[in-house]
Amino acid sequence: MDGTKDVDMTQFLPGPGMERPYRDALGTFATGVTIVTAAAPDGPVAITVNSFASVSLSPALVLWSIDLGSDRCPLFRNATHSAIHVLGREQALLARHFAKNGRDFNGQDWSLSDMGVPLLAGCPARLECELVADHPGGDHRILVNQVLRVTRAPGEPLLFAGGAFGQVAPLV
Numbered sequence: 001m002d003g004t005k006d007v008d009m010t011q012f013l014p015g016p017g018m019e020r021p022y023r024d025a026l027g028t029f030a031t032g033v034t035i036v037t038a039a040a041p042d043g044p045v046a047i048t049v050n051s052f053a054s055v056s057l058s059p060a061l062v063l064w065s066i067d068l069g070s071d072r073c074p075l076f077r078n079a080t081h082s083a084i085h086v087l088g089r090e091q092a093l094l095a096r097h098f099a100k101n102g103r104d105f106n107g108q109d110w111s112l113s114d115m116g117v118p119l120l121a122g123c124p125a126r127l128e129c130e131l132v133a134d135h136p137g138g139d140h141r142i143l144v145n146q147v148l149r150v151t152r153a154p155g156e157p158l159l160f161a162g163g164a165f166g167q168v169a170p171l172v
């Protein structure tokens, strides 16, 4: 049974001209949302990221990927340390803000860590990291980080699915 008799089913090969339906298909995979920060030579830099994933528990390794076409790509590849902030459900505007502009920290509640990494306040989880590997991944780079320190605070996660932000709605 290959499911081809499903009336509502569509099928396509990813490639030129199919970018939109391919992105839509990937958008059915709901994720959390993070903001990754680092110290660039000329000040703090941030980027909104949902490609975050845990890789290994021991050692504590996580990954995220960055678009080679982003101006911020060289800044994060050159930064030895960073902080990955898992966003809470009331932080969708912050996610939008750092998706648009990675250099504008005006009005944000932030400080520098002992490693010189910009830390945002008020996130349910924050992972202070050291970059340990930088792998090729098509039009992205896959940055693998060792987690050096974890900070927790109360809060429900912010979700991203189908191009929209949302929150967890428990099933019954």
Ligand SMILES: Cc1cc2nc3c(=O)[nH]c(=O)nc-3n(C[C@H](O)[C@H](O)[C@H](O)COP(=O)(O)O)c2cc1C
Pocket: 033, 047, 048, 049, 050, 051, 052, 064, 065, 066, 067, 069, 070, 071, 072, 073, 095, 096, 098, 099, 100, 102, 160
């Ligand atoms: C919810 C969300 C998730 C995103 N995830 C990623 C990601 O994992 N990797 C990435 O490179 N960009 C991601 N982006 C895009 C960046 O946040 C940012 O918009 C993009 O780098 C802008 O291009 P620029 O850096 O050239 O200004 C995401 C944006 C949003 C809104």
